[in-house]
Amino acid sequence: PPPPPRRARAGRISGGGGPMATGEVNRSEGDAATELEACRAQDEAGRDLRRETTTELRPSRRRQSLQEMRCRLSASIGEVVNSVSASGKKKAKQDLKAWDAFATVSFPAEQSKDWQHTSGIFSRESTNYSDWCASWWTHFVTWLLPGLIGFLTATSGTLIEKVSERLNGFLFGHCGGAHMWATPDDCRAAGDWVSWSASGLADEAKDHGESSYVRGMLGYVAVAALFAGLSAELVRRFAPTARGSGIPEVKTILGGFVMAEVLEFKTLVVKVIGLALSVSSGMALGKEGPLVHVACCWANFCSKLSPRYMENEGKRREL
Numbered sequence: 001p002p003p004p005p006r007r008a009r010a011g012r013i014s015g016g017g018g019p020m021a022t023g024e025v026n027r028s029e030g031d032a033a034t035e036l037e038a039c040r041a042q043d044e045a046g047r048d049l050r051r052e053t054t055t056e057l058r059p060s061r062r063r064q065s066l067q068e069m070r071c072r073l074s075a076s077i078g079e080v081v082n083s084v085s086a087s088g089k090k091k092a093k094q095d096l097k098a099w100d101a102f103a104t105v106s107f108p109a110e111q112s113k114d115w116q117h118t119s120g121i122f123s124r125e126s127t128n129y130s131d132w133c134a135s136w137w138t139h140f141v142t143w144l145l146p147g148l149i150g151f152l153t154a155t156s157g158t159l160i161e162k163v164s165e166r167l168n169g170f171l172f173g174h175c176g177g178a179h180m181w182a183t184p185d186d187c188r189a190a191g192d193w194v195s196w197s198a199s200g201l202a203d204e205a206k207d208h209g210e211s212s213y214v215r216g217m218l219g220y221v222a223v224a225a226l227f228a229g230l231s232a233e234l235v236r237r238f239a240p241t242a243r244g245s246g247i248p249e250v251k252t253i254l255g256g257f258v259m260a261e262v263l264e265f266k267t268l269v270v271k272v273i274g275l276a277l278s279v280s281s282g283m284a285l286g287k288e289g290p291l292v293h294v295a296c297c298w299a300n301f302c303s304k305l306s307p308r309y310m311e312n313e314g315k316r317r318e319l
Helices: 005-016 019-087 096-101 107-122 129-171 184-190 210-238 247-254 265-280 290-305 313-318
Strands: 173-175 193-195
Touching: 107 313, 129 173, 129 210, 129 265, 129 290, 173 184, 184 193, 210 265, 247 290, 265 290, 290 313
Parallel strands: none
Antiparallel strands: 173 193
């Protein structure tokens, strides 16, 4: 194939051998180098310009993005506040001053206090009768109080059982004549039992039918509601801390929390009477759990017999 045109021209010029041809070639090469340097300079100038422009634009874009985020956040917060205030569901902050009415027990401090009390009594010389009695009573009361608490708790349970047994008979009828407070079995044996379904007749066999069952059901419901209502009213009016089984409150007290109203004597009285009425009403509950609360009330009451237990919260919790 024929050579490229530029080579042919160069060969033709160089073949001529004249000085003009050589000068033209040198000028064309110089122009190309100059143009190449100019292009490189323009490229470097463009890079510098782009770098400066980017450097100037980045902070402004960041400022704009931060401002947009702040505006969106403030707008969302304002919408939430407006919705809450409009709906009226904004809750006031609870006041913690109510917790100042409660106190806790420091068991190490109470133990140290008991050691100082007992060591002062036992270290005395038993030369006179009063010191000997004080030392003897300090030893004896640690055995007397637990036994007394157990006896009183058992007595309370027996009283609740006997009273509820008598009152439970009123759900089905009553005993006429002189055996009003007798048990239903004893009253039936004596022939004085009058059921609610008998409509006042002594012989229940004379009145059988739909009306007798309705009267019996109404009498049962009325007496049960009366007993349950009396129990609830006693608790509400006189001792609100006697409600429930009392076991959660007892566990809280044993953990070192002071709740004086839970173990007061009026709570004990209302608890015993309310248990008798509640069990007699026929509700599905028992006296076993609440007797734990009753026992702790008796322990708090019996602790007043000894200064060692009355003035020491730790020793009182041992009872």
